[in-house]
Amino acid sequence: MFLFPVYGRAQQGQGQMHGYVLNQEGEPLIGATVTIKSDPGTGTVTDVEGFFQLVVRPPDTLLISYIGFVPLEYPFERIGTDTMRLVLRADGIALDEVVVTALGVERKEKSLGYSAQRLDASDIERNSDPNFLNKLSGQVAGLQVSPSANGPGGSVRVLIRGSSSLTGQDEPIFVIDGVVVSNTAGNNATGNGGLDYGNAMGNLNPEDIASITVLKGPGAAALYGSLGQNGAIVITTKSGAARKGIGVSYAAGYTVEQPFLFPNFQQEFGRGARGTYTQFNQDSWGPRYDGRTVTNWRGEAVPYEPVRDQMQSFFQPGQSLTHNVEINAGGEKSTTRLAFNSLRYTNTIPNSELNRSSITFRNTARMTSFLNLDVKVNYIRQEAFNRLNLAGSPDNPTRSFYIMPRSVRLSELQPYIDENGFPYLWDGRQTGSFDQNPYWSINLNTNEDVRSRLISSAMLSFQPLPWLTGHVRAGGDYILDRRQSQVAEKTAYKVSPEASFNIGLTKRYTGNYDFLVRAQHRFGDLDLSLSGGGNRLEQRVDGLNGAGDGLNNPDLYVVNNFVETFASQGISNKRINSLYAFSDIGFRDFLYLSLTARNDWSSALPAGNRSYFYTSANLSWVLTDCWDHLLPGLLDFAKLRLSYANVGNDTDPHRLDFVYASTTGHLGQPFTRVPRERPPLGLLPENTRSLEAGTDIRFFKGRLNLDLTWYQSNTFNQIFAAPVASSSGFERALINAGEVRNTGIELQLNASPLKQKTKVAWDLTLNYARNTPTVISLNEDVDRLVLAGSAAGLSIQGIAGNRNDLILGSRVLRNADGTMILDEFGLPQVEIDDGGNSVFILGHVQPDFTVGMRNSFRYKRLAFGFLLDAQLGGSIYSTSQATGAARGTLDNTLEGRDEWYQSEADRIELGYSANDWIPTGGLLVVGVDEEGNAVDNNYVDPQRYWSRMAGIDENFVYDASFIRLNEIFMGVTLPKEWLSKIKVQQAGVNLFANNVGFLLRKTPGFAPQSSFSSGKSQGIESFAYPLTRSFGARLNISF
């Protein structure tokens, strides 16, 4: 609409110049800064038409800058009396890109002494994945994203540079427009089951995001204090733009999701044991399928033949549909943006869905010449029905399929309930069975939850003097969760036959109040700024939970209808007050030093240790600005960075006292209980010290950019709840001990091998990150810390002198050559060392390095791209594989079955007893006996072999390396000439596919990243749902 700016608004005047600042398309740039180069304090910004006026005197040079554009210097000599038309070039090289850093302070990227990486809306919008966190995957060096396995409502775990805290929070904080918001973990799954409610950041409407800056190290996030110990993800949301009239845009996305990675089931042998079919046996060790007629568990005569798609047919395509409508309006004084977004999602499991709607309103207003107000309100409502039961829960259908005899037909499982209300189960039992009919699970043992969330903030910013700026801001994130779940009466796995019910109402509030005052001035060669501010963070949780047992009237799941109800409350309150100051010093625009200091006072720490102070220093040295003629023509830009930071951290509130709790007791007598966690004595704040060095080099006019970072961060005085011996009376003790070090390198390469202005472009982004965690020490008593699982069985542990993500478990007894030492039955056995220990290190969870590669191609209005990501190294233990192997449902258990059954048939025919018979066939197990002599022709029953091997963890630890085609993308924007005729400003269609497939995968029948938990249980797979791929389209149109 502003394609043709109006000329001739010239107004003659001594030294006064005026003009329009436009982009290459001739559109006005609103809010571009126009300053006098020698006196940056003097200047103005362009108005809604891109117009400015300024008094200039010789020999002043004008400096015109705008985010995302190459700044333009305009010498006085060229300034005429006519209205000028100054065109800024879009900044492909982005040398002076402005990055939103901690506390919302915008800084030139070149002045940063630490690594920060920025993603723009275009990186996020091109794909309609309703959970924006999934889109961070593979895009940022050192940012590790474990995608949700449970649909868009599931948890996505985000880690920057590995895990620093042993048992505490190790995910980065999320900051939206300067306000810290809650990213409460919502995955409560343990090995025995649970639900994934998703982490709170997944609620955000991706279309609201203007840009994301990833502040990786403590150096970058030092100003966030405690919260920034693990880095920060700083999100800037869209605001309205000044324009004539109202802008409306609409985007719709549709995605179909298809499970594609199913377990490695065998299709040759059916139900039974030792080669014999029986009606109710729970295993798949029956005879080879031969088409004979057998009586199935429902008493029907059925052919004994392979049942294909037993599991596949249970699933359905998942679908998601998103709509986004935005209205933009703005003038000189204020801008407004209103966006509405809705998501409807149906899962790949029947009867499971999620709906989300979100409305965002933002208004920025210039109240006076020096006062701006920015107000934002975002309301989100999310309703989910039947989230998937995870891990070892009998209500997890995947578990049912892993254990169900292979010859059971899916059709036999329906109806799932008999006339007396008892389940139909393939083991023929009705009570006391941990087998579960998946149709019973999804239809009767259901759950639902509703989240209402209000994120709001108001910021008053001021600039009373050209050199003085500041703001006062208040932000609140208010979450109300209502979650309920039920287990129907007569559910076979329940010990008591009554129905049970659980409902929880939880209010979470995160409040953030801060102020900042910043003074900056240039003194000759020195560009100096000094800032001071303070912050108060409030975190409050108030939960009320009701549980009920036994229904009065059937099928009515409300608390009132339960025979017994139990109520409980969970409340927590925490406050952190902070004061901070920081200074940025620039010398001749090539050397920048930033110093920060911050003091926190946390209510969660004991009196005397509540206050902690820490500092950081960052140095940036732009070599190319220091020496003008450094490899001219080849090297455009070179910078060295150095950063040191020290960050303190506290813990959760209410952990310092030995307190008694009351619960419902026996026969009306209340119970008083001691705490499960041993309170600490004089807890100190945790402390992270990090050192980071890096370089940023750009060649060939910005067509090749290289960013390299090395870092090391040590976290001391870790606050963690160490599991303690049960003879202490406690489960864990809160202690202050240990040191964890993370060292790594990150590399980011951007290349534009092909670049023509309008026709053809090829952009390549490659990132690589390697992080090595080391537990330097724990405490004097303990050299290992169990992070997940049980110390006696399979677990994830941190061990002093080793890593913090080790997988420990049992292993096969072998001699020095690695040959198995067999027992008297010719079977492998568990290794137990001299100390009676039977758990050994079997691997580690985190990958050795990660790689992401994005390729984008553009030909005229057509764009195409794909994203590959890879993790190499790292392991995962599979509970599913161990279980399926014992049950004989997996394809790796086939070997030797026919031969063994033949050998047994021969034995019986010849009348030998098992002891006198030398098997003539079976599974050949190579090994030596206890004396070290080779055991020849050691044929064993595959069923016995696998039931033994299933109990030895080592056999089910897999290399988790993968190379994945994460995303394919294709987009087209329609020519403006066509659109303008129908009053459409912009329109485009994108097609995309997510999680397309693996180019390398070493895990059989499950995805390498399929941990059931988003917490420390990474590295343990347990009946993960089949991995899905999705295909979708996104249409956007703006008026």
Next chain:
Amino acid sequence: MKEKFRQVIVLSFILLAANGCEKGFDELNVSPTGSITTSPDGLFTVATQRGSLTWFMWDRAQRLTCNLYAQYNSIDRGIVTDYYDPYPGVFNDIWDRSYGDQDAEFAPMFHCRKAAEIAALQGNPHKEGMARIWNVFLFQRMTDMFGDIPYKDAFTGTQPAFDRQEDIYRDFLSEIKTGKALLSQPGNYPSFGTADLIYQGARDKWEKFANTLLLRMALRVHKVDPVLSMEFIDAMESGAVLSSNDDNNAMKWDAIVANIYFRNPILVTEVFANTRISHTMVERLSSTNDPRLSLYAKPALTDGAYRGLVNGRDALDEASKDDSFFDQYSRLGDAFLKPDGYTYNLHYPEACFLMSEAVLKNLLPGDAAEWYGKGIEAAMQLYGITDQAVIDAYRIQEGIAFDPDRAMEQIHTQKWISLCMNGIEAWIEIRRTGLPVPDPIAFPGSVNNGQYPRRLIYSDTERALNAAQVQVAIDRMGGDTQLQRVWWDVE
């Protein structure tokens, strides 16, 4: 305007500084859902209820371990503990959930000790005495299962030292003496009342229980240390032991609630449908026309006969042969399955048999035969057999009637029958006396080769998290297998 803003900024600094940056933090960090102080009552309720073994502990300690060793029940598809091989997962549960698990089992010993501590602080000797006596019962069960255990140091640090069983028993003696002295302190102190789920705060009953516990311990150490045994007897001060089934130390279960931790644990674990009455029990009852047979066992599904399943089978082949194989064996009888029934920690019949044995051993005066007869009668009455004619007919028959030459065997066989389903105590007594002799098991297993278990193995988590102290105990005992004998278990 500019001036105003400067004022606002300066003011906010002043406000923050004046308030102090940690003002109100003390109150803010106080737990909103817990209390710093408490009365001993609710703690003692936990100690008595969970100490009486709720369903999960019952399942692990009794049904899947000691009831197999005592040959009270067997498990249909087999379990390694049935042929005396170790089952670390189950042993871990028994240890970890007795000492520390507060998720479900609530660490009864810890709660009991806290109850005693707080009662002492509040100056209530009666409550303190009861808690100390009950604490001895709980720890005795632990040490008799495992041998050396953390006792004095338990619940103090994170890595408690293990005490020698002998030292623990000596301390039991002094604890019970102290407990009795506290109980008998004159004065009108508030009573536990119904918070004491066992005796409702009745001091006389706790005293009888204390005396019975002393008698039980006197006999337990008699072989290894006759002098100490006499000290236990002396501590009874000629006081009465439990004197009727009304004095039983028992837990009454809730018939109505759905929460399975409040329900009869034997009934709850019947849902697994894989418990069968042991062949040994059925044989011993049926061979003497014991009227308890139909109470202890149910008729088999297939033919209505009372048939027990032998202990110590290698069940693999049988299990896979025929889906209805186990239907020919009797499940547990209704005596144990009453929704509002009891489980017994220490009952009057046991007291009678202890008295009978003590008299035989000349530790106490009295008539061994009479105590034996009383014990049988009380054991019958316990499960509702009140017809004196029936009881007498059983008692006078050949082999049951008291025979001084076979007295020990008779006493222990009758005690074994009376303790049915309390396999922990029965197994301990079989270890001590060898009586009644368990039936040989059919399958020798591969670890203990069919040798009778003398103790349980320490928990793997204790071994992992308290390694140094566990090692001291293991070195002292000469190993950590099921074949090590505990201190009082001398050959």
